[in-house]
Amino acid sequence: MTPDLDLGRAVRALRTALADEEVRAISRRYLVSNGFDGALTSIGVAVGSFLTGVPTGLAVVKIGLGAAVGLATSGVWSVWEIERAEKRAELADVERAMLRDLSGTRLHREQRTARAVNAVASGLGPVAGVLLPMTPYLMAPSIGLLWATVAAVGVGVGVLFAFGSYVGTTAGLNPYVAGARMGVAGLVVAVVNYLLPG
Amino acid sequence: MAAVRRLVIDVLKPHDPSSVQVARTVADLPGIDGVNVTLVETDREVQTLKLTIEGPDVDHEAVETTVDELGGSVHSVDQVVCGELVVEGVETPQD
Numbered sequence: 001m002t003p004d005l006d007l008g009r010a011v012r013a014l015r016t017a018l019a020d021e022e023v024r025a026i027s028r029r030y031l032v033s034n035g036f037d038g039a040l041t042s043i044g045v046a047v048g049s050f051l052t053g054v055p056t057g058l059a060v061v062k063i064g065l066g067a068a069v070g071l072a073t074s075g076v077w078s079v080w081e082i083e084r085a086e087k088r089a090e091l092a093d094v095e096r097a098m099l100r101d102l103s104g105t106r107l108h109r110e111q112r113t114a115r116a117v118n119a120v121a122s123g124l125g126p127v128a129g130v131l132l133p134m135t136p137y138l139m140a141p142s143i144g145l146l147w148a149t150v151a152a153v154g155v156g157v158g159v160l161f162a163f164g165s166y167v168g169t170t171a172g173l174n175p176y177v178a179g180a181r182m183g184v185a186g187l188v189v190a191v192v193n194y195l196l197p198g
Numbered sequence: 199m200a201a202v203r204r205l206v207i208d209v210l211k212p213h214d215p216s217s218v219q220v221a222r223t224v225a226d227l228p229g230i231d232g233v234n235v236t237l238v239e240t241d242r243e244v245q246t247l248k249l250t251i252e253g254p255d256v257d258h259e260a261v262e263t264t265v266d267e268l269g270g271s272v273h274s275v276d277q278v279v280c281g282e283l284v285v286e287g288v289e290t291p292q293d
Contacts, residue, residue: 094212097243098271105269107212 038129057140071126211270
């Protein structure tokens with residue numbers, strides 16, 4: 001098979017997967033769940049770094065990058081393995097009913113693409129959740145570490161609000177209420193970090 | 199050898215792909231003018247379909263390969279019509 005045909009087939013498979021409501025729903029859950037983890041981790045890193053006297057904004061960004069790499073790897077790897085097991089079990093159920101091996105069929109290929117989409121969504125969540133709140137630290141030389149930290153918490157809460165609104169919208173809920181319910185978690189993490197002894 | 203003008207097959211398939219996808223994929227094969235997919239029975243994991251396929255030159259092997267690739271199985275070939283004229287079955291006293 002030529003690379004062109006291969007690429008065309010991959011693009012078609014990706015479009016089919018993205019049009020599948022079940023694939024979208026599972027991907028959405030992983031994206032938001034891991035993005036939530038990422039944003040809260042980022043707020044914790046921001047407040048903790050400031051309170052422990054990390055000297056520069058760039059150092060905080062580097063800590064955040066480390067957290068993003070860890071969480072994104074966790075997101076992709078765990079979902080890849082979880083979905084492999086889940087989808088294999090689903091396929092085995094259908095194979096039992098069909099009395100045939102379904103390896104190499106369209107169903108099998110669609111499951112593989114769906115698993116890849118789920119894993120990528122799971123990895124993208126924490127990347128956005130961690131990196132966006134870190135961006136104010138790039139301006140720390142001009143605004144100072146205190147205001148960079150305040151801005152980082154604000155951006156983190158904003159990211160959480162966006163995730164909440166997105167989930168709320170898909171469920172037909174009030175996006176402001178749904179966003180606020182998740183955004184409050186960011187404030188809780190910031191306050192708990194601030195109140196922690198030492 | 200005379201071309202197959204009509205093929206009626208009984209297919210068992212998983213719920214996914216849908217009957218619409220099956221009909222479209224089979225109808226895209228060369229030598230086929232139209233496809234009728236009728237749901238015969240539905241179960242928890244599988245569905246039984248009756249496919250009526252018509253065209254100037256229906257390639258039954260290509261149809262079976264396509265059904266197989268879609269994850270289905272051809273359980274039986276229920277009717278084959280070949281030749282210049284599409285001959286309908288006629289009732290006999292035994293019927």
